[in-house]
Amino acid sequence: MTQVFDYQAAGPILKQRYEDSGVLNGFFEDYPFLADVPKDESSDGSAFQVTVKSAYMSTRNRTVPGALANGGPDVYQPFNIQTLYNDYAVAQLSLTAVDNARSNEGAMIKVLTEAMDGAYMSAYESQANQLMSNGGGMRGQVANTTYTGNVITLTNPGDAVKFWQGQVLQVSVANDDGAGGLGVAATTPLPGTLTLYGVDYGAGTVTTTANLNSITGLVTNSGLFMIGDYGTGFPGLGAWNPITAPTSTLFYGVDRTRNIVGLSGWRYNGQGRAYENSLTYLLARMCSAGAKPDRAYMNPIDWAQFANTQTNKVIIDKGKVPAVGTPELSFEGLTIMSPKGPVTILADITVPQGYCRIVELKHLTLRSNGKLCRPSSNWVGTMWLPSYADDIVQARLTTRSFLVSREPKSTGVIQF
Numbered sequence: 001m002t003q004v005f006d007y008q009a010a011g012p013i014l015k016q017r018y019e020d021s022g023v024l025n026g027f028f029e030d031y032p033f034l035a036d037v038p039k040d041e042s043s044d045g046s047a048f049q050v051t052v053k054s055a056y057m058s059t060r061n062r063t064v065p066g067a068l069a070n071g072g073p074d075v076y077q078p079f080n081i082q083t084l085y086n087d088y089a090v091a092q093l094s095l096t097a098v099d100n101a102r103s104n105e106g107a108m109i110k111v112l113t114e115a116m117d118g119a120y121m122s123a124y125e126s127q128a129n130q131l132m133s134n135g136g137g138m139r140g141q142v143a144n145t146t147y148t149g150n151v152i153t154l155t156n157p158g159d160a161v162k163f164w165q166g167q168v169l170q171v172s173v174a175n176d177d178g179a180g181g182l183g184v185a186a187t188t189p190l191p192g193t194l195t196l197y198g199v200d201y202g203a204g205t206v207t208t209t210a211n212l213n214s215i216t217g218l219v220t221n222s223g224l225f226m227i228g229d230y231g232t233g234f235p236g237l238g239a240w241n242p243i244t245a246p247t248s249t250l251f252y253g254v255d256r257t258r259n260i261v262g263l264s265g266w267r268y269n270g271q272g273r274a275y276e277n278s279l280t281y282l283l284a285r286m287c288s289a290g291a292k293p294d295r296a297y298m299n300p301i302d303w304a305q306f307a308n309t310q311t312n313k314v315i316i317d318k319g320k321v322p323a324v325g326t327p328e329l330s331f332e333g334l335t336i337m338s339p340k341g342p343v344t345i346l347a348d349i350t351v352p353q354g355y356c357r358i359v360e361l362k363h364l365t366l367r368s369n370g371k372l373c374r375p376s377s378n379w380v381g382t383m384w385l386p387s388y389a390d391d392i393v394q395a396r397l398t399t400r401s402f403l404v405s406r407e408p409k410s411t412g413v414i415q416f
Helices: 007-019 021-028 032-036 064-069 095-100 105-132 157-162 260-264 275-288 300-308
Strands: 048-055 075-081 085-094 151-153 168-171 194-200 205-208 223-226 266-269 295-298 317-322 330-338 341-347 355-359 364-368 392-405 411-415
Touching: 021 032, 021 105, 032 105, 032 295, 032 341, 048 260, 048 392, 085 095, 085 105, 105 392, 266 275, 275 300, 275 330, 275 341, 275 355, 275 411, 295 300, 300 330, 300 341
Parallel strands: 266 411, 295 341
Antiparallel strands: 048 075, 085 392, 151 205, 168 194, 168 223, 194 205, 295 355, 317 330, 330 341, 355 411, 364 392
């Protein structure tokens, strides 16, 4: 038995800490949709199929012979999900740092837990962003029209919260959110990458360590991606319920033009209308087609502006709302009535400013292979493992997940 409180001794403490749901839930606090969405950790195997009814049986008539001779049976569309989408976060500490903290047991635990907190935050942040995205992996777009200096102004200032110092980024060669297939640009002196020096959340800008004129192919509205994210995420709400109606291009093997709303959800351009008018209109349309929406998610800026307009309007209530998938957490919510009951409106930083996502939660599932973000080395009994190539210890988090929508007509997106 070792007499030294080293990473092996700390492993069991950390393992218990991070297997405690109360601690893990703390990482959901900025991401209400991630907290809300039902989760299924039993997704083993190499493929998954979800079948959506796109048409009811039509074998009816005023006479029995007519019903037998005309129409067709129920029509189902099978969405074939061929793979779980992998995501990794790695915490690394030099053994020198660990050794220097060993003189105080609490200090050592703090060093290790701070590193793990950062890894978990990065892992859950990635999941939350993917849930709202189309799978393209874009975090923001370049608004610059000239490319001197090293400051990028974001098209949507609210997207700045998705960036931080030290991120290694890639830039798409055109107005491509990662789903367009145009690829990423080359940069010098590090081909294909840009490193962030800093970020200004208030101004909606990010600063890189290299000048923008070193980026071959950068144009206005180029997308920004963490390295390796271009086109590699799982299709979230932005793919199951795209802002633009889908074409005949197959999505998980399904041609969604057979039933645009039934297979890809609702969309409404409410630009120029009041928030509540756009919401009540789309909620009514969704309810008219059999949906029963219960949640709506807005960017915090839109949520606050919406709340401020409702002071004298009785259709809105305010209050704490428990998360559906994580009931230990509560969020500040607004409540608006739909033809089928109340809908709770929550502020979520992963929703771009100017948009609102509406869902009926019971038809959505975030499926994963085991716990959503779990230590890769849990099977060997400890989180922290030594690197055999350097004087460091590593803890690796693995996520294998994807989003399922069993009734796309119960999702909707509004552009304000």
